[in-house]
Amino acid sequence: MPSQTSAVLGALDPTSDRAVFRQIADQLREAIDKGRFKEGDKLPSETELVEHYGVSRMTVRNSLSVLQGEGLVVSEHGKGVFVRPRPPVRRLASDRFARRHRQQGKAAFTVEAEAAGSRPEVDSLEVKEERPSQDIATRLGGPRKVLARRRRYLLDGRPVEFAVSYIPLDLASGTPIAEPNPGPGGIYARLEELGHHLDHFDEEIRARMPSPQEIRTLRLAAGVPVIHLIRTAYDSEGRAVEVCDTVMAADAYVLSYQLPAT
Amino acid sequence: MPSQTSAVLGALDPTSDRAVFRQIADQLREAIDKGRFKEGDKLPSETELVEHYGVSRMTVRNSLSVLQGEGLVVSEHGKGVFVRPRPPVRRLASDRFARRHRQQGKAAFTVEAEAAGSRPEVDSLEVKEERPSQDIATRLGGPRKVLARRRRYLLDGRPVEFAVSYIPLDLASGTPIAEPNPGPGGIYARLEELGHHLDHFDEEIRARMPSPQEIRTLRLAAGVPVIHLIRTAYDSEGRAVEVCDTVMAADAYVLSYQLPAT
DNA sequence: GACGCCTACTCGTCTATACGAGTAGGCGTC
DNA sequence: GACGCCTACTCGTATAGACGAGTAGGCGTC
Incomplete structure (x- = not known):
């Protein structure tokens, strides 16, 4: 159901001085925090995000690398980017x-x-x-x-x-x-x-x-x-x-x- | 003294299957660990690294972002990338x-x-x-x-x-x-x-x-x-x-x- | 000397494109 | 059914180019 992306993620604010890749990262982070993407869920693919936001793939990847650096998501080559499950402590x-x-x-x-x-x-x-x-x-x-x-x-x-x-x-x-x-x-x-x-x-x-x-x-x-x-x-x-x-x-x-x- | 870059950093191994940006990150990390770049030192600029390694600027930036993620360096807009000083604990x-x-x-x-x-x-x-x-x-x-x-x-x-x-x-x-x-x-x-x-x-x-x-x-x-x-x-x-x-x-x-x- | 502009250099952001490589599933052959 | 190939989709890596914006120093004007 790739078209559900627009049900979860909003649009960019072109008047904002916040960098596009940060705005995208913010939206994804918020969606994760609010549980719209749950632990283990697959995020929209890079291609889907490119289409949704109308930006280039490198910009989307930049957003995702922000979330990776925060430890919120993990990417798996050939499969997708997933919300990182919190292992039992x-x-x-x-x-x-x-x-x-x-x-x-x-x-x-x-x-x-x-x-x-x-x-x-x-x-x-x-x-x-x-x-x-x-x-x-x-x-x-x-x-x-x-x-x-x-x-x-x-x-x-x-x-x-x-x-x-x-x-x-x-x-x-x-x-x-x-x-x-x-x-x-x-x-x-x-x-x-x-x-x-x-x-x-x-x-x-x-x-x-x-x-x-x-x-x-x-x-x-x-x-x-x-x-x-x-x-x-x-x-x-x-x-x-x-x-x-x-x-x-x-x-x-x-x-x-x-x-x-x- | 931008030409000192080649005195500190080596060359890439084109036969290696290790990604180019990782090889560059490895060399910079090693140089930092061994004290060839000390705390607070400025790393070679992105442009210098591009010239030294013969790669594109995005690849160099990718390397530097790896080191940033490890907390080894900090970048300062308009000034350069610096070895992160360890604050007193x-x-x-x-x-x-x-x-x-x-x-x-x-x-x-x-x-x-x-x-x-x-x-x-x-x-x-x-x-x-x-x-x-x-x-x-x-x-x-x-x-x-x-x-x-x-x-x-x-x-x-x-x-x-x-x-x-x-x-x-x-x-x-x-x-x-x-x-x-x-x-x-x-x-x-x-x-x-x-x-x-x-x-x-x-x-x-x-x-x-x-x-x-x-x-x-x-x-x-x-x-x-x-x-x-x-x-x-x-x-x-x-x-x-x-x-x-x-x-x-x-x-x-x-x-x-x-x-x-x- | 003080000020302000100009310039050169720095990193930051973004686009467009290309190819590589891992994954998963379909589908045909055996 | 088992196997292997093929394909479509995923992320990974890398190039080349463009423009923006912060910094620092030179240099001329006042």
């Missing part, structure tokens, strides 16, 4: 590293995902010794070498998170922490078994646009930022025992913290 | 609402900004009674009317944050909370004076691309996401006494939380 509670969870012995990601009815996967395992970057070394108190554990998390086949844990090599070497699978409860459980009683975590949160590498790894659509979280774990002696550097697809997460008011 | 510690800070009587934003050597400003004051949105009402336990306090925060003249506090009207009405200036220590201090002893805060954090309205309010450059933080304050009886909905320019903030491991 995964909530990360601030007590997700509480000892009581650790003692249950299952990985937090797996438990939470299954509770939410999603199929969790962990891949791209890489565990190796490295020389830490300046930043990581500083956070860990200056070790010369660290064990780096890299993994990627997927939900229902969609990559949502990429994480690297760095542990000072003198803590990790020869322990289950250096194994691809560190066992139930993860490396925090192993650290505590090794006598490093965990005291607290520091988390730093930034948001930014992804690098091309991150776009590939997380298969990000245009206009989706990432949340960059750097967590440092401290034991009861105040020593930093682990730094975890995590990049998350921002459209898949809500972080949740509870803070005392005292 | 403002750190928000998770103890910023601790009672001891509140009792000192100065607004947290002002104190922190001056400590960091920046000039803080708060503007766009609006305090009025409203019917809450569905979401806000739910978070506050369903009041029919709320007091909404809107303000915008600036650092050295640059808007960095827009915040709206919602307080159930039956708590705020006729108190200093309903005044444009609620007095030392802010509304949290007033709430405690009114017998609402604060117990804890919940914070929800999302990251996303800004709406056109947010781009205007925060004067955001292309490719800068926002951090959306929703804080709910609870008193010792478990009642939600305030919801603060905050939108921050992501390039200006690092959020910092400390979590117990217990």
